[in-house]
Amino acid sequence: MKVELIKNFKPTVSAPSPLKENGIRLYFWPTLDTREIQKRKMNFNPRQYPLGVDFSQLTKAVLDGKKIENHRINPHHFRYVHMAADKCKRKKLHLVILVKSKASNFEMRKAIRKTWGNITDSDITIVFMLGHIAGFEAKISNESDFYADIVQEDFIDSYKNNTLKTTMAFNWVSQFCPNADFNLYVDDDIFVNLENVKKYLKRKERRWGLFAGQLLRFSTPYRDEGSKWFVSWKEYPFDKYPPYLGGFFILMSQDVTSYFSTAIPYIKTIPIDDAYLGIVAAKLNIMPKSCPGLVRNMPGSVSYAAVPMNFKTVIGYHLITSPESLLATWNLYKYVTQPQFQVIEKNGKQNIQKLKGKNKEGMKVQLIKDFKSTVSTPSPLKENGIRLYLWSTLDSREVQKRKMNFNPRQYPLGVDFSQLTKAVLDGKKIENHRINPHPFRYVHMAADRCKGKKLQLVILVKSKASNFEMRNAIRKTWGNITDSNITIVFMLGQIAGFEAKISNESNFYADIVQEDFIDSYKNNTLKTTMTIHWAAQLCPNADFNLYVDDDVFVNLENVKKYLKGKERRWGLFAGQLLRFSTPYRDEGSKWFVSWKEYPFDKYPPYLGGFFILMSQDVTSYFSIAIPYVKTIPIDDAYLGIVAAKLNIIPKSCPGLVRNMPRSVTYAAVLMNFKTVIGYHLITSPESLLATWNLYKHVKRTH
Structure with a gap:
């Protein structure tokens, strides 16, 4: 059987075919068509990303002085306008700082030169990397003549050309600063704590192999054409990017810079520069490392900033949005690190003055006031x-x-x-405008389901209105509940043509809760909102609520054991914990969420919507908060947003199995009913019945 499986697998992969190039044998792997990669939903594979050659051999050949005759699929044919050619001349530098800056950002560059970029160390230098914007030629020329720190090429300076700017930076530093130990690539909206950068580099035992910054894993390309980060399937056909470093702060040793500069001409480009460097690193088999002390976002106030911005540990601080904000941050930094001094700017020049006595505390107050004025205050x-x-x-x-x-x-x-x-x-009326009203009416209410009962658990099953057979299967299997302190209801929207049948079902079972919104996937958040409101309003005395989809098998015995193990009956919000999930920006996806609906890169931590356990107090908080929290069509991610607003932490619940295996015989192994609490993606009433029978058999025989 093993031999047969291997035989079946072998035809699906390609063996390398040799290509001899100028006396050195490079292996050239056939690459799949992008449509084939997209169709297979393949993870990133360095061999399948053009150019498919062995890059360790390629870089060695180049560094050995051999000429590579392969066609350069990513040529960089732009010319220098300003070169800063003497910046590293005849110097043995420890660190070269390369600041990517938009050509028009004159004030930000001035602010950097006045603050953290005002470098006195003889073995550190700084340059600014610019593209070209029409109309600024004379002003940039004057800036370059005065400061001699401008490197500029003649490509258009735009966000989509950031990869060109990064390529220029690598080529420049490899050519003009080959003897530097390290290079630091940063954006111009960052505050760099240079003292901590030096300490970090001093701790490095070796001066080679460094590629460090804010490590990003499992990032997905943006497929929404309206996004500034849009990358088409043709440009990049894989589902995920390889691990890469956020482009705002990247530390490299000089050897890594040389490898990148050598490899880039032979690696197909994409317009997202930091993700592209991750691709290059993967082709070179260079592992990106996490660099401690990087703070990504600007805090909302100084009182809060005092915690994350501990200048003894912070190495880089991103999203400084203006020259004024950078100056205020710098002054605060100087105060924290040298509290006996203050920085005074007069007539465009900086002077450092020593503080005496009472002035010291007054200076602290003023610095905080200056800093607060650069951010939003409540x-x-x-x-x-x-x-x-x-x-x-x-x-x-x-x-x-x-x-x-x-x-x-x-x-x-x-x-x-x-x-x-x-x-x-406390019974007070809130007069704020409800930005997420729920104006729908009950069609069926099951109003007596909890009436006069002290329940331990209410199970609320989200079910499509047309799923009659699935609801009947649940009632015959795990939902056939004999415990007097547990009840079950089914939550439905409305589908035209099924009114009479649902009405009969409701009359017969008295377990249907339905409102008059259209029952569709995009309205799942409406269904979840209805469910939470119903549980809060009609079952206020219950201890816990379990929200499940109708394609879940619930092992009720293990649910009861799990709840029995809870020391308290409040603060519970548990299920399958999902972290670092990204919104789907592809309009063809059923999970599509536009930038307008949700403008952030990642969702906060949330629980998979197929199985969520809540204590009644959490249900009440959600019911109160939801009208004041902007909605999105992905219901489980939305509950994560509401939880974050309420400062409620989602917890992982053990024993949840997400996907239905292909056969019940395999399920017998996977589904150890002694531990499984919920089992998702039961695709049919027959499958649920088979799972139930297996469960009953295991329970009888073990």
Whole structure:
């Protein structure tokens, strides 16, 4: 059997075919058509990404002075406008800092030169990497003549050309600074703590093989054509990028820079420069490493910033949005690291003055005031006797532009949800506009399902209105509940033509909850909202609620054991924990969410919607909060957003199996019913019945 499986597998892979190039034998692997890769949903494979040659051999050949006659599939045919050719001349440098800057960002470059880029170390130098923007030629020429730190080529300076700018940076530093030990590539919206960079490099035992920064794994390409990060399937046909480093801060040893500079002409480009460097690294078999002390997003206030921005540990600080913000950050840094000094700017020049006595505390207050003025501060809004803070939220385009991680304060409605929920539970009326109203009416309510009962558990099954057979199968199997302190209901939307049949079902079983919204996948968030409101309103005395899809087998005995092990009956929000999930930007996907609907790069941690356990207090908090939290069509990710707004942490629940195996014989191994708590993707009533029979058999015989 093993031999046969291997035989079946072998025809699906390609063996390398030799290609002799100028006296050195390079292996040239056939690459699949991009449509074939997309069809197979393949993970990134360096051999399948053009050019399919052995890059360890290629780089060795080039570094040995041999000429490679392969066609360069990624030529860089641009010319220098300004070269800063003498920046490294006759110097043995420890570190070269290369700042990617938009040609028009004159003020930001000045601010860098006045702050962290005002370098006094003789073995460190800094240059700015620019493209070309029409109309700025004379001004940039003057800047280059005055500072002699401008490197510019004649490609158009745009976001889509960032890979060209990065390529220029590698080529320049390889050509003009070959004797440097390390190179630091940064964006111009970053504050660099140079003292900590030097400490980090001093700890390195060797001066080769370094490729470090903010490590990003499992990132998916953006397929939404409206996104600035859009990459087409033709440009990059794989589902995921290989691990790469966020482009705002990358540290490299000089040998790695040389390898990259050598390899890039032979590696197909994409317009996302940092992801492209991850591809190059994978082709070169260079592993990106995480660099500690990088802070990605600008905090909302100094009182909060004082925690993450511990200047003793922070190495780089991203998303400094203006020259004023950079100067304020620099002044705060100088105060924290040298509290006896203050930095005074007068007539465009900086002076450092020593503080005496009371002036020291006054200076601290002033620095914090200056820093606060560069970020959004909460503005008070008094609502019916309770003071809620309404934070200024950024426009979705601005959030998208900054590549911001999810921030509960920046997601509408920007109020303190702990105060909001407390006010509602105290019986106070909130007069804020409800940005997510739920204007639908019950068709069937199952109003007596919890009436006069003290229940331990309410099971709420989300079911498509037309799934009659699946609901009947649940009632005959795991949903045939004999415990008096557990009840089950089915949550439905409306589908035209099924009204009479559902009405009969509701009359017979008295377990149907239905509202008059259209029952579709895109309306799952409406169904989840209905479910939470119903449980909060009609079953307020229950201890716990279990929200499941109708394609789940629930091992109720193990659910009861799990709940029995809980020391408390509050604060529970558990299921299959999903982290670092990215929204789908492909409009053809059933999970598509537009940038306008959700402008952040990642969802906050959330629970897979097929199985979620909540204590009743959490259900109540969600029911109160949802009207004030902007909705998205992905219901489980939306609950993660609501949880983040409420500062409720989702927990992993053991014993959840996500996918249905192909056969029940295999299931007998995988589904150890002593531990499994829920089993997803039961695709038919027959499959559910077979699983139930297997469960009953295992229970009887073990």
